[in-house]
Amino acid sequence: MSEVAVVDARDEPAGAGTPELRLWVRLLRCAKIGEKQLRRNFEDQFDTTLPRFDVMAALHREPDGLSMGRLSRALLVSNGNVTAIVRQLQAQGLVVSRPDPQDGRSAIVSLTPEGETQFKALAEAHHRWIAKVFRDVPAAQIDQLVQGLGELRKILGDDS
Amino acid sequence: MSEVAVVDARDEPAGAGTPELRLWVRLLRCAKIGEKQLRRNFEDQFDTTLPRFDVMAALHREPDGLSMGRLSRALLVSNGNVTAIVRQLQAQGLVVSRPDPQDGRSAIVSLTPEGETQFKALAEAHHRWIAKVFRDVPAAQIDQLVQGLGELRKILGDDS
DNA sequence: TTATTTTGCTTTAAGCCTAAAGCAAAATAA
DNA sequence: TTATTTTGCTTTAGGCTTAAAGCAAAATAA
Numbered sequence: 001m002s003e004v005a006v007v008d009a010r011d012e013p014a015g016a017g018t019p020e021l022r023l024w025v026r027l028l029r030c031a032k033i034g035e036k037q038l039r040r041n042f043e044d045q046f047d048t049t050l051p052r053f054d055v056m057a058a059l060h061r062e063p064d065g066l067s068m069g070r071l072s073r074a075l076l077v078s079n080g081n082v083t084a085i086v087r088q089l090q091a092q093g094l095v096v097s098r099p100d101p102q103d104g105r106s107a108i109v110s111l112t113p114e115g116e117t118q119f120k121a122l123a124e125a126h127h128r129w130i131a132k133v134f135r136d137v138p139a140a141q142i143d144q145l146v147q148g149l150g151e152l153r154k155i156l157g158d159d160s
Numbered sequence: 161m162s163e164v165a166v167v168d169a170r171d172e173p174a175g176a177g178t179p180e181l182r183l184w185v186r187l188l189r190c191a192k193i194g195e196k197q198l199r200r201n202f203e204d205q206f207d208t209t210l211p212r213f214d215v216m217a218a219l220h221r222e223p224d225g226l227s228m229g230r231l232s233r234a235l236l237v238s239n240g241n242v243t244a245i246v247r248q249l250q251a252q253g254l255v256v257s258r259p260d261p262q263d264g265r266s267a268i269v270s271l272t273p274e275g276e277t278q279f280k281a282l283a284e285a286h287h288r289w290i291a292k293v294f295r296d297v298p299a300a301q302i303d304q305l306v307q308g309l310g311e312l313r314k315i316l317g318d319d320s
Numbered sequence: 321t322t323a324t325t326t327t328g329c330t331t332t333a334a335g336c337c338t339a340a341a342g343c344a345a346a347a348t349a350a
Numbered sequence: 351t352t353a354t355t356t357t358g359c360t361t362t363a364g365g366c367t368t369a370a371a372g373c374a375a376a377a378t379a380a
Binding site for chain 1: 294
């Protein structure tokens with residue numbers, strides 16, 4: 001009976017942890033590594049940030065604009081957070097906010113022509129940076145991960 | 161020659177983007193979804209944060225302690241950031257910092273007995289939360305992702 | 321030895337992020 | 351209609367995060 005304890009999970013066999021735990025750690029780690037590089041690129045080359053790019057990308061996908069609430073849900077960030085980010089973009093003339101005729105509490109924000117132009121440049125660079133980050137990953141492996149993470153995302157209940 | 165433009169990548173066929181781009185978007189998305197849940201759990205149930213847990217976990221793995229620099233490299237965060245987080249943990253008596261006898265600029269920080277006790281409770285809950293997050297993901301798929309992300313992490317050059 | 325450079329860390333300024341409180345418009349109930 | 355509740359958003363307080371500047375110890379060069 002004492003042998004049970006000897007092979008107990010607590011013995012951490014060097015690549016330790018349960019599969020879920022290892023999945024989580026690796027997921028977070030890979031995301032952090034990529035984010036670090038992108039943040040620096042956005043800062044150095046365009047004097048902007050990843051969150052601002054995210055907002056612009058979401059607006060680019062919706063030419064008719066989005067309310068603050070829909071924006072915050074699309075990006076998985078809090079309402080107050082998008083308030084701040086949109087304010088910055090507004091100050092730079094990259095987005096506009098017009099009152100929602102259907103709802104007096106709400107405003108519809110969308111990219112300005114300048115925002116659209118700026119976004120295209122950012123998106124092109126973003127794509128280039130991503131391609132560089134993953135340049136040494138075999139195509140087959142990328143496809144496999146795209147597929148696996150797609151399923152994972154669905155299971156985690158992403159309502160984007 | 162005009163047909164070239166018609167099947168151009170810009171036509172975005174509904175599941176759009178290059179494979180690398182899709183990989184990146186999904187990676188970030190899954191990480192964000194998980195982080196959101198963990199953050200809330202740490203806050204609600206233990207009045208602490210994920211970054212503080214990360215520091216404690218790193219120290220738990222190194223019973224002899226770590227310098228601020230090694231800690232910051234292990235966690236992929238800036239030097240100034242770990243200064244702040246360690247200060248909080250110190251104020252709560254969960255870590256101690258003793259001068260490095262080898263280097264007068266440096267201090268070695270490690271978990272106190274209280275920190276060790278608290279960490280065990282946090283780690284147990286953390287594991288439970290992760291298991292819950294991934295409860296609907298088939299074991300085979302978890303294993304596949306663990307494997308794929310492990311390779312990816314290596315290629316991205318994780319020096320942990 | 322003395323001067324210079326490098327290294328480990330902290331501080332600071334600024335941006336991201338959240339939860340909770342607050343406010344006003346909209347929807348609902350009475 | 352009038353009162354109540356809900357909803358969309360902003361504000362606030364507080365924690366995380368970085369880059370850059372600054373400081374002192376250590377390493378190196380002269």
